[in-house]
Amino acid sequence: MDSPTKTSANEEHLGLIWENENIPYSATYGDYYFSGNDGSDECRHVFIGGNNLEERLREAKNFTIAELGFGTGLNFLETWKYWQNIRKPGQMLNFVSFERHPLDSASIRRGLGQWPELKQHSDAMLEYWSKRDEGSQTWQIDEQTSLRVLIGEATSGVNSWSKQADAWFLDGFSPSKNPQMWSEELMQSVYDHTRVGGTFATYTSAGWVRRNLENAGFTVCRVQGHGKKRHMTVGSR
Numbered sequence: 001m002d003s004p005t006k007t008s009a010n011e012e013h014l015g016l017i018w019e020n021e022n023i024p025y026s027a028t029y030g031d032y033y034f035s036g037n038d039g040s041d042e043c044r045h046v047f048i049g050g051n052n053l054e055e056r057l058r059e060a061k062n063f064t065i066a067e068l069g070f071g072t073g074l075n076f077l078e079t080w081k082y083w084q085n086i087r088k089p090g091q092m093l094n095f096v097s098f099e100r101h102p103l104d105s106a107s108i109r110r111g112l113g114q115w116p117e118l119k120q121h122s123d124a125m126l127e128y129w130s131k132r133d134e135g136s137q138t139w140q141i142d143e144q145t146s147l148r149v150l151i152g153e154a155t156s157g158v159n160s161w162s163k164q165a166d167a168w169f170l171d172g173f174s175p176s177k178n179p180q181m182w183s184e185e186l187m188q189s190v191y192d193h194t195r196v197g198g199t200f201a202t203y204t205s206a207g208w209v210r211r212n213l214e215n216a217g218f219t220v221c222r223v224q225g226h227g228k229k230r231h232m233t234v235g236s237r
């Protein structure tokens, strides 16, 4: 890949750099927001597939997905689009995401620009996002979908969250670069905020993350990863 290039003042503040024009990279954490042009497929394999949402979303009356790391909202948009194609009247999806360093609308638009098939959905999300206040927000994004973004450090955010999720998307930066997003305390809180029978999925197969999830109480499995990643991790409560 070409060497990363910096852009706006807000991006500089966040340590955000653009690689090959449109791939967001965090210089603060030394990692990418998603894996190159493959991010959209990876989301479907790791998070939608890894939580068995193809089946579970069809059955659900009221389903809650929680995510660590909202980033550009790519995972939300993929999930929302998927959900719109399979849902039946009367079903509800609540998507809740914990994010410490919210990106501004221009950066999100740029990062998502490589997926024209998501443009309609990203424009709709950015309508809300561009008007957001500093703090946490909840939007009724369509008649059967809500999006809540809780701004702040994930451990305190999840600890003080009053709900439980049916499925978790664990999507911090790589564990070696962002250990706070995979700590024992946070994985315990994720478990405590998971309904019985609920699940998690993550792209990483790092041994210490798996152990933190097992010690928290999850039944954990290493399964086939996406693309160049041989393995990823899924589990259930």
Ligand SMILES: C[S@@+](CC[C@H](N)C(=O)[O-])C[C@H]1O[C@@H](n2cnc3c(N)ncnc32)[C@H](O)[C@@H]1O
Residues within 6 Å of the ligand: 032, 033, 034, 068, 069, 070, 071, 072, 073, 074, 075, 076, 098, 099, 100, 101, 102, 152, 153, 154, 155, 171, 172, 173, 178, 180, 181
């Ligand atoms: C790999 S990116 C997430 C990508 C995102 N899911 C998407 O669809 O674009 C990791 C995210 O975790 C956030 N993050 C890192 N450390 C955090 C922390 N301690 N608490 C909350 N968010 C954190 C980063 O700001 C970044 O947005």
